[in-house]
Structure formats: C-alpha cells, structure tokens
Amino acid sequence: MPAIRMLCREEPLRLDPEGLAALYLEIGEARAPEVLAEALRDLAEGVARARELRRDGRLFDLALCADRLERIAGAIGLTGLARVAADVADLSESGDRAALAATLARLDRVAHQSLRMIWRLQEMSG
16 A cells, blocks of 8 residues: 655744844844744644644634744744744634634644744854
8 A cells, every 4th residue: 555645735934133133232142043933843843832832722722822922923023833833823713613723734834934944044143
C-alpha cells in the first residue's frame, strides 16, 4: 500500500522590517536579542496552547490566546502571523468550527515559517 503524503504548502511570509528595527531601537541592541528570543518562545508556546484550547473546546480562551499571539507577532514585525492570529481569534467566536480548524492549521504553518525565518536572521546577524 503506497504511503500517503500530506501536502504542506508554503505560506507567503509578511515581515515588517521596520517593526523589528523599532524594537532594537526602543530597547537597545544589547538587550534586543534576548527580548526577541523571549517573544519567539512565547509565540511557539502560544501556538501549541492554541491547539490544546481548540482540542479541549475552550473557544473563549482560544480567542484570548490568539489575541495575545497577534500582539506579540505584531510587536516584532511578523505581520502575516499577526493577521492569521487575528483570524483565529475572530473564528473562535464565530462558531464555524471547520473554518477555525483550517485557520489553526494555517497558524501552525505561518508560525513555523516565521519563527524559522527570524531565527535565521538572528544567526546571520551574529
């Protein structure tokens, strides 16, 4: 029996480099990598938490979690991730479970690609 392959499409990433630069200016170059690393950890943990909340049917808490993800992502210039998180928050209140499941899957993809991109940028900058 042939193996079934899941198709995982690459999401177009949206990054606001000015938002990331503003973070460095606001808190200083010495402290910015530490703050950015903490934000990336918070995003990764938040996406995992969002999956758990949906699985447990805790949609109100899911909306709050997604709102937090939107704020964190926006603060570090990950505008695409912020937008998808906002969509998850909206859909968690809509009752459209199929759309919510699809958008959460998209949140996973965009978060994974966004975090990978930021980590690579950090590695390149030293």
